[in-house]
Amino acid sequence: MYDLNQNKPLYIQLYDAIKHDIVTHQLEKGTKLSSVRKMAVQYAISKNSVSLAYQQLYSEGYIESVPKSGYFVADIVHELTPTARSSPMQETPSEPSIRYDFFPARLSPDTFPLKLWQRLFIKAMKTPLDFGAYTNRQGEEGLRSEIARYLMHSRGVLCDASQIILCAGSSDAMRQIATLFQTHFHEIAVEHPGYPAAGTIFKQYGYAIAPIEVNASGLNIDALEQTTAKMVYITPSHQYPTGVSMPITHRMRLLHWAKREGGVIIEDDYDSELRYQNRPIPALQGLENGANVIYMGTFSKALSPALRVSYIVLPHRYLEAYTTMCQMSHQRCGVALSTQKTLELFMAEGHWERHLRKIRTLNRKKHDLMRNKLKSMLGDQIEIISEGGGLAIIMRPTVAIDLHRLRENALKKGMKLYCASDLYGETWEAIRMGFGGLREEEISDAIELLNTIWIETLAR
Template identity: 50%
Template sequence: MYKFETKNKKPLYVQLYEQIKEDIINNYQLEEKLPSIRKVMTTYNISKNTVEAAYSQLVIEGYIESFPKKGYLVISNEFQNFKTKDLDTKPYKEEEIRYDFFPAKLHKDTFPLKLWKRIYSKALDETIELGMYSDKQGEYSLRVELAKYLNHSRAVNCSAEQIIMTNGFADSLSILAMLFNNKIKNFSIEKPGYHVARKVFLNHNYNIDDIPINKEGIDIEKLQNGFSSLLYVTPSHQYPTGVTMPIANRMKLLTWAENTNSYIIEDDYDTELSYFNKPIPSLQGLDLKERVIYFGTFSKALSPALRVGYLVLPKQLIEKYKQEFIYHACRVCLITQKTLELFMKEGFWEKHLRRVRTINKKKHNLMKNQLEEKLGSTIKIEAQGGGLAILINPKVELNWQKLEKLAQKEKIKLHYTKERTNNNWQALMMGFGSFKEEEIEKAVSAFSKIWFESIN
């Protein structure tokens, strides 16, 4: 006899199916007949639909089969255990941190949540095509708005047809790595430089040539003596040193690209968060021979969680992309694209940028003042004036290992350039973007205590 519990959350047909299956495995012989649907209905006073659903599941799993004039017969009584182990339902416990100086994080209040929700609702109307695949390069109307913005803010010469919307930094570089993979095998990058860029091209089996940085940016003489025909560079705000490449060197770089039939990948890093100087126009805007590939993201100024980036390809590469990436689908959510389009079209993007610059300029100045006040002559500021972090180094002998141990003990999260670059150049990245203004003094005070304890 089968038992049914009315208070059980499982539907009746599931309870019946499970009990019959167990009965088949333990008691039935092959080709033995099951009770008819009608008999089970009358025996247990349950509906025909309930019994049919249970029998149907047993048929699907291969335990029984229906035969004309014979009814349901057992065709397999081998044990099949589809049960999973009990999952660990313990709540995830995050590491307890008092102060996190992460160098690339915005405070959650920086995001215009109410405005974004309103525009999101406006974008999600009956005109949006959710039943079809979106444009492979990204929504054309969004690319039109982005082209307008890049042209007047960064002097980028492009049209919407040259833009590809991407899922962020790594996605952009992966597309480029695949685009050149059959033609170019050697890739140059600044040293120190962003480790993710290096890793992406290593993953695509490129040979890497690290070109040193000097006070004017990448060492062009070393580049000219190198073997690469593809270069990744951050000319407007070098990562991580903050060096800006002067116009003379920019022109030399473009001449190198033209003479060697090479391409330059320009990462316009942190230019939207420049606090004291007007950002220098893009390298791409100076390029008359279409040797520069420009790219950026919305991560620093809007939100890294949205995963929105973009590539601006020279016209000849756009044609190559269209031919070789027929399979490619845009990896940015359609509704996110439509929301961002309206956000830009209605003027909210530039207003937001001004607001973000104002907020983070104050935080930048607070962080700098607190570092100078509390650490005094023991530090050298390596990079400042842009982005979401100030880089510092000790001017005294410092025990770095002791500093890290004390930081862990005091629940202070520190971040070092060694972790995020491709060489051993060391500096502390004192991120301020994730703090509220009133938290910065307390955070630096806590840091200063372990800093002085770590001085030899």
């Protein structure tokens, strides 16, 4: 029986008490914790306090959640001693740890198929692999074939394995493209608002940046035609960050622009796997013969951003120049052989397709939950400006609320909010509400808490 008094918030006391029992082995690995309701009755405290304590223990890895069963003491904590760590809540009382993080590019850790990955990793390591040599510059043939096959049937990308270049993330991909075209092009058009990394990276390689406004059809092609840029970076299927999808007429116009100008389109199809309302429009690359489009994709959104695996599909006519560029710049494939081989098995054995179905269903649920909860709690005080895909809903307040203060107030309550002004200043204001990193059962409580903070911020 824990002795809870009134000096400290009750949920912190409960958190401390349970944590103490876990690290001193009084609560053994696998022990089931009482349900939130039972615990609340036992200590005559609110269910919310118990929930908060459990969530904190969960987020620090002391307990695990088993769907429909409850919370269990985790294994990892047996490596800790009672003095190894003290409560972060005690150390930094003015900065509560983050309970709800709406980071828009995060996946919840339990969505990664860890056990399967471990099994495939071991299987891959039992095949003959040469760890004494550098790997293929573009990546291993087997994985490139799997990616080419997947892109053709799921995104309509016209390609074969020889065109695939494996990269260690999209920034690596853009650095390679920037190096490849450095002597051809001196200017690149980018979307505004758009993915900040694109402008930053091309600028580092000496390109002049031409920001082009985004309208309801995506990149404004009239504005592009008024620049001298012959290269353009776009996210046509799900514009980052507005969520706009470029209609077919505009896609065709853009392809004609590239043909006419001898230009190149970099199509970043970063989260095409995650569509919840409509079927995604096929990639722009596949609309003509793909000759003027460099297609980019990543495993960061649907599998794991920690793996660092992305890819480029390079038109045939640039492959020779790419090989020369690699030789001159000592470019090597940045993805570990072990990761490549495991991913190859993951795709070849059909797990990727199954994983996509699962992850889409899960994220659709989280997306719908968040959208419905936002609408029911904040109603017409917000306008949802992007939904239906990816890992975040983008919203904008329709009432005069100080977003800076909202964010500060949220932080004090353990909630991290992301405002677009961090990326675009006052030119494009919105709140990016990532749901990918939250567990399904957390979303309702998170939005309810946001609503409370919202009301408090408006009141003061």
